[in-house]
Amino acid sequence: MVGKSKSDLVFDVFVYVILTVVLLIVVYPLYFVVIASISDPLSVLAGDVILTPKNLNLESYKMVFRDSSVMTGYRNTIFYTVVGTTVNMVLSTAAAYALSCRNLKGKGFILGMMVFTMFFNGGLIPTFITINNLGLLDTIWVMILPTAISTYNVMIMRTFFLNSIPYELQEAAIVDGASHFNILFNVILPLSKPILAVMVLYYAVWHWNSYFSAMIYLSDHNKYPLQLVLRRILIQSQASEESLIDAQGTFNRMLQGETMKYALIIVASAPVLCMYPFLQKYFVQGIMVGSVKG
Amino acid sequence: MKKLLTMLTAMLMLISVLGAAYAIKDPIEFQGEFPFSEEPITLDVFSMRGVYAQGDFNELECWKWLKDKTNISLNFEAYTDDIIEEKLALKLVSNKLPDLFFKCAMDSSNVLKYAQDGAIIPITAYLEEYAPHFYYQIENDPSLKAFLTMSDGEIYGFNYIVSASNFMTPPVFVNGEWLAELGYDEVPEDLGELKELFIKVRDTDLNKNGEKDEVPLIATSLDNLYRLFSGAFGINTRGRTSVYIDIDDNGELRYIPTSDGYKKLLKYFNELYVEGLMYQEIFDSSIANMTAVGEQNRIFMGKGSQHYVGPTYKDKFIGVNSIFKGPDGYQLNADVGNPIFAMNTFITPENKYPEETVRLIDYFYSKEGVELMFAGFEGVTFERNEKGNPVYNDYVQNNPDGLLNEEVLGKYIPWGGGANPSMAEDHVFGENMYSDVEKAVCKERLKYGPEVVWGKFNYTDEEYQRLSIIENDINTYINEMRAKFITGDADLDADWEEYINTLNRMGLEELFTIYKSGLDAYEKAIAE
Known part of the structure; x- marks a missing residue:
């Protein structure tokens, strides 16, 4: 002072x-x-x-874990998140790198097609029928493959590769005889940790929270992700007017639901909350420190 | 003298009630013989699984038992009610129909739509021969027949019948200690005296916490309170299932929300609300709200289940037998529901064994079938009381794993909450689901119900289309205005005319014409 x-x-x-x-x-x-x-x-x-x-x-908490579907849901969500995010990252990085190359032929067309999907899509029923014809219905892959790439995220990565990493670095590598793989793995990716961290976070949180495609495409309760299980428990704890038919049961369920919903929030969001501190350091880290001089 | 008169009226009413209103009969004993199919057959079933169903829906004890008895095995695809609608819609567009839709409650308008799409088939021709128990109810209750028969003259599905007398009219209860403390033997019938009582409750610190925070009147929704009082204003004379239309004193069809009685009821509610005699958060009340106030020991009088006030003070409450009497002398318990609920079980054109399927579903309308559906297995989940009625046994009521009654049953039977092709009636459901206080008060209040309780009307396809356009807007507006009139945001004298005019502009006349033709069709179907 x-x-x-x-x-x-x-x-x-x-x-x-x-x-x-x-x-x-x-x-x-x-x-x-x-x-x-x-x-x-x-x-x-x-x-x-x-x-x-x-x-x-x-x-x-006892009630949450007594419901065996919560544990299977947990297991499934972890699987969908880990595998899904891995697939997302591999494909997005590959796409973003290719689209950031200056000498890729037909780049404009490919980009245009990708952007098109951001504004127009086939709608729920045609998508459902397509998924059905692909034989993906009610398999675990329906949670991973149809959403293998998010166009929006690819755009962010591509912009980062283009704008935040000086092209001179890539030129220098090419002069040294590096292939595209060398450039991607030894030059681009090490310099892109912040954007990779952000992407992992985006994708992982998205997978963790997603329930809609599971609701539409999955029938087997053993494949349901955690969010769908939680959604069911929450909706069912909300008593309706007609429930006077079975007032005692309705009352008990309402009462259970009252604290169970808080327990569910903790159970469902604890893992994601734990992820933030580990990724956070990448957000604040300086990026280009010392790579290019004047 | 007054008492004698009341008793006489009560008896007259009781007689007319027995004569006309509740034609739903107790389920008859199983007639027919097992097995239902000579050869073992398997049906693919798309089903709703109730909230309480436990584990794999295919593994319920009930299905194993039925398979042994009937030779029919069922292969289920079952979803909880939070996602059933999406799944049902996708099922119908993906052209992979099951053999049977089970426990999937549908509005009559949807039933008609799916019937026209050819997704479900009529069962009219099978009923008399293959569904003796269900047919017995249809034969005895013309209103059930009127409900089930679509505008094309066919019956497509099995419906849920909820005839337990405790459900027909909900309990009303009052804090007995407080009532005595204020010097009353019973809750007054006259609405003016009732208001005086409420004022005393408001101004006396009955729970002795130093604050005047007692709530004289509470329910889980405004609709619930409305139905408690509408009979006293001479409206809703055809029961609570028909919310917006009834028959007036001259025997004419009446649209209730523009009627004089409705306006007077709103006036009364407005007084109660503004003077703090009614729960102030009534417009978005819920069971949780009611329990919250109940646990703070603030409820004087409430409507709904006694459970809703919470376990701490629950036992202080006694039933209210008084039927309220309005300023114009009307005295009726209009809060009586029709036992006929939506259809929920349908056979599709894919089904190669419609006769066998009809027999199987019909079993749930027999006495034994009802016991199976709601109580499970004798010796395992229930035992019989002195009346021979099934009562959940100790394993269910005080489950060693701490499960709720319904959760224990969820391993055995498909009921588990939601609609069923069966009957929730007195000898199983009524016996197990309600407290003695509730049973007594409901039985008493039911005596003062309307002579005729309407169910839902059926309309033609075009009428349903017009209804879906007009009805929703009008009902939303009515609910909005009802709240405003009660809170005083809109003035009942100054704004009433504008309210009627707006309704007319929204197409009230056409709506009324459609209702009228619905009633004509209903009456015609009953007369047949």
Whole structure:
């Protein structure tokens, strides 16, 4: 605090107060999810759970994991995410590199075709019939192959390869006799860690959260991803008007659902949350440090 | 004297009720013989699996038992109700029809559409010979026949019948201790006196927490409260299933939301709401809302299941037998539903064994079939009480793994929540699903129900198309305005005319004509 004028001090205090308020607004809902998930559902409903968990119990987690489809869902989602992201990364990198080469013939046409798919598609039913005719229906590959490439992500990577890596580096490699594979693996990729990290994150989170294609194309419950299982549990815990037919069952399910939904949020998002810190360093790392001099 | 009169009226009503309204009979004992097919056959079935179904739907004990008995095995493709609609639509476009759609509840308009597309076949010709139990109900209840018969004169599906008397009219309950504390023996019938009672509740700290936070009147939705009071204003005289139309005092078809009684009801609700006598979040209330208020010990009177107030104070509540009486002397429990629910089980043209299939489904309408559908197996999931009715046994009620009743049953039977080609009636469902307080109050309130309770009407194809265009907009507008009139955002005297005019501009006249022709068709079908 040495050397700070009074007005600086006031300003600092002001900034800290605002930041603290913003922090609380952001953190409190997350904190509430955690404490609600380990509280008694009736206390949550009655609004007693505000700052600390009430009538601590892990019943909701027990219920989540008692449902065997949650564990199979977990396993499937991890599989779809890991394999899917790998396929995505290999294909996207290959496509983006090829499209960033200056001497690729017909580049404009290929790019045009790819961009076209961003604006127009066949619609749900024709896509379904195509998938059906390809024999992909109700196989695990339907979760991976039809979405093997995201045009948008390829565009981002291509732009990065073109604009952020000086062409002089590639020229230098060509002079040294490097093939396209050499250039890609030894020049481009090592310099593209940040964009690769971003892409991995994009793709992985997308796979982790996706449920719609599973809902349409999968019939076998043992292939359902976690999100679809969670969706079912959540929807089913919402009681409808007609449920007076079986009021006690409806009530119990509503009560279970009340804290189970918080437990589900934690169960479903913990792995993705864990991924961020490991990838985060790439976002802030300087990219081009020292590669080209003046 | 007053009591005598009430009793007389009650008896008269009871007689007329028994005479006309609930023609759905108890299911008859199984008549016919196993097996249903000489040769073993297999059917591909597309089915909804209920919320509580456990494990692989193909492995339910019920199917194994039926296979042994009937020689019919079922091969299921089953989906939960959150995705069944998408799956059903894709099934129909991909031209890979199963032999049977099971537990897939469909509106009559959709049934008609699928019938015209040739995705399902009529079963009319099979019913008398192969479906004795279902046919028995159709024979005895002309309104069931009217509901099932599409505008082309054919019957396409099996429907769900929910005739448990506790379901027909929902329970109403009040905090008995508070009622006594305020010096009342019972809840007053007169709406003016009822309001005075509510004011006392509002102004007395009955739960002694130092705050006047008691909620005199609560339900899980505004619709629920509306139905509790509509009879007192002489509207909804044909029960709750027919929400927007009924018969007025002159015997004419009436559109309720523009009627005088409806306006008076809104006026009453507006007073209750503005003076804080009604749950203030009623417009987006839910079971969870009701439990939240109940757990804070703030509920005085509520409608819905007694379970909804939460376990802590549940036992303080007693049933409300009073049927409310409006300013014009109307006194009726209009909140009585029609037991006839949507069709949910259909045979497709792919099915090579329609006779056998009809016999199999029809089994669920026999007494034994109903027990199988809702209670499972004697000695395994239920035992019989002194009346001979099945009651869930200890394994179900106090499951060692801590499962809910329905979850335990989910391993044995296909019921598991949702619609069924069967009957949720008193001897199984009524016996197991409701508390004694609820049973008593429902039985009492049911006596004051309408003479005739309408079901859903059937329309022709063109009428359905017009309905889908007009009805939705009008109903949305009506609900919007109902909320505004109750909160006071719209004034009942000043804005009422504009409200009627807007409805007329939206096509109310055409809508009413369609309703009228629906009623004509319904009455004609009943008369036949």
